[in-house]
Amino acid sequence: MPYGINFSSDEMVDFLIKVLDSDPECFVFVDSEARVIWLNKAYQSYLNVKLEEAQGKPVVDVIPNTRLQVVVKTGIPELGKVQNINGRRAIVNRIPLFKDGKIIVAIGKVLFKTKKEFAELVSKLKEEVDCYKRELNEIYTSKWKFEDIITCSPNLIHVKDLAQKVAPVDVNVMILGESGSGKELLAHSIHSASTRSSKPFVCINCAAIPENIMESELFGYEPGAFTNAKSNGKLGKLEIANNGTVFLDEIGDMPPFMQAKLLRFLQEGELEKVGSVKPVSVNVRVICATNRNIQKMVEDGIFRADLYYRLSSIILKIPPLRERPEDIELLCDHFLKSITEKWAIPLKKIDKEALEILKNYYWPGNVRELQHLLETLCCITDGNIIKAKALPSYLFGQSDSAMLKNNELRRISLSNINSDGNNKYICSDVINSKEKELLEEVLRNTGGNKRKAAEMLGIHRTTLYYKLRKYNMQYKVN
Template structure:
């Protein structure tokens, strides 16, 4: 039966009620009730009929009774629902509400609109807060309500000094009332900060821990008898319901996941312990080998399934995959995986793949054919002398690299000669390809000459070609040079700093006049070629020493870019690793999915003098040795580990943070060196504000130059 109170229009009730947007119905289950209570933090949830009218409520007490009785989550709540409900019309005067609350031990009521539909809840928290704000003289009534509702309550004066606490809050905090009265509220409850109390304009809802209880506190202001502002804090214990709901959800989720993996997976699974005895076997494997489960558990694997060869994995600690085997005309393979604990083998898992292997074979055949076609296409593209990379393949999250890519992209669309500088392995050739790919010459040839890889006596003929009989061993019909091949397109001169002085002079003439003579030839050859050059050598120093022509340097250095080394953009290390793992899995047939956090920590701390090229090589080597699908510390080369502090499980988070801090500190110092100590320029170079830079200078105690 639902009690209804008379209708008199006032507005106070709408202001103090908790709006209701979620409802239960006759068909709702225990699980749905728990979900709403956990999300909304309500003690009661209204239940409505098909027309949205109030039928009753589901309370926290009913929830406890159903859980203690062992009711399943799918149990309908209708038989347990409470129909004897205190309900208020939305325009009920507040004095009537006070009387009802005074004469009732019910902690919550339902607010109804004119159509008898629930629109809100008036809870003990709302009532308690309103009573406190209305009059301090209602203290006895307030304490009775709070005791019934199990709320903890604290009231302060205008100086934030505690003037009232109830017994429930003292129990939560584990202190006597006399130990709390007169203290500042922020001293009693450290999670409530002074600034939060002073600057609060409206009520604050937050989760805090009081003693051993997890609670939701409602912190609000009220007018004191002096006309100033004090504070009321009401604490609702949510530990029990939260813990119960979390445990129920966790058990349900894990049970569903494990049941699906074990019963529905295509793979048969068997697990043995260190003694070689079976500790688990999946239903699909029992079905495949026609076993009796009762006669397999705790039995030696070599006596039940010796053909799987799992005991040798326990001895060797090395994962491997068997050849194709057969049982009852069904082919299968076994993936043998050691189980490690504290670096010791404590057992092994056998994953048996036997379903749809023929389809897998066919798919691999199609994949191989596709790869072969792609390889042929790539070879044809190489033979066509075209660029193979674009700016989309330059992966970075570093501000300076992003800025560099934008600048190079602008320069690529012009005709000017470009000089790309940077340490070995930073990706100079990648940038050269990308420049050509978006230039007006993208449809024309892109020709590469590695000036350091071609013998000195052959460089000139490689550049300019030669006529028939130009020298001993020359081809009968002569040969066209790289300039001929690049006509109308781009010629990329890699390691340009390694050219000899005589060849530098001839290259300068081509750049100035747009023409050259073939070796042994007398005819002028006119060409239209854009030059992109790259070097890791200090050309300015070479000019001063006379090993590089000054006029050629200025011809090549029309637009110059320098690619920062990997150690100055360590944020890119793990980003590049993700890309390389995907590529190397395809090319090498590995199945690595990620890098262990400890290995990541070491990679972030390593200097990478070989830059991106070294990173890829180290990653490829580690992926070959990775056995668990994840790159571990032991998979990294010894020379990397020796040059980096080795973390352990306890130190890892701290060490990783220290390495990141050191990388940030080094980057800031380099920026200050490049800007001669100018903080504004250094901040712009780093892509941060001046205020942030000042904070970091103070944090790392860096003094300006």
């Protein structure tokens, strides 16, 4: 017994109860089965429960988010822990008391923060949020600007100039072009020159997302929305892009049910997460791209006309590399410099003979194919000059007639582009028509033999198969 105090056990208990009842902090006592023994008045008041109502009940049924039952089970005290109790954050100590090696009681002490402490906590949390925002912006930011578009082609320069004009204007843009022609590069450049450049730029490849998860990827989901959903839910790509730009690549591959949901989002400026009925306002600029004939898809009812018109306020058509052979040398110089710097090897150049072969190749994979070819050549070429003999065999053997046809196609493409850019689709239609005629002529001459046809055209057989599928041409091999 402490000096100067002469209480019986019962008197001591009464004394302690009076002391704790007068304390503004909250106290709770539980037994060895984590059932409530006692709550002081401050805690009764905060929980809006009477002592006689709480006594004997499991503590988990009385105090939200408590861990006293865990402390009773483990015997391990928990000090200075943060707990959310009825919407307020508090600092909590949970202490087990032992007798003869067994827990007889556990005490919980709760201290709700002062305004000053809350202000300090909010300040700290704000710093953390700002840090995460900076990290997020580094992930979702544009990589390229208009000066990264390497060209001296009048055709592509016209597209680039138009893109620079519309970049600061908050309108949706549709970019058309073959695979590897630079659609994503142009989309990044538009965002970089826009008023949203400091905000997120989020890329979504509609062809790469499985149909069954596309809605949750774009719109996000609430906790427990479906099996295996994250317990805290997930932000969708559209919400991540809020106040910035979303780039919908391969928009032509978006399934019909998602087209309807995307249209509603564009009309309302709101989205609903999977598992939620509460709309979330989101403000984004949409840039989309496709390598498909989307106008034909609209005519055939595959792509919604109303969505097409929403997305295509401005249409930019990137010409394929075969229509701008004057860019080959510029691109070779650019990529060779970039590749050799990245790999820390001596700068390599390409000789005139090899360059002429590259200029007359068809380039079904466009700029991306050229870049990958140059990477390969940098690996296998001895010395600093890439010569014609180092080029892969499929680039050789192009006959004079095939070269003439290629040049004819290029002349047609340039002659059908007006300075005002109004004839956006004539060029593509004429080239496709001439290309199909050439394929039909060569296949007739070879009796449908695709290997011989590819040799006559000076292209790889995989390129020939790609073109046959493109024009839905079926020929039997003799």
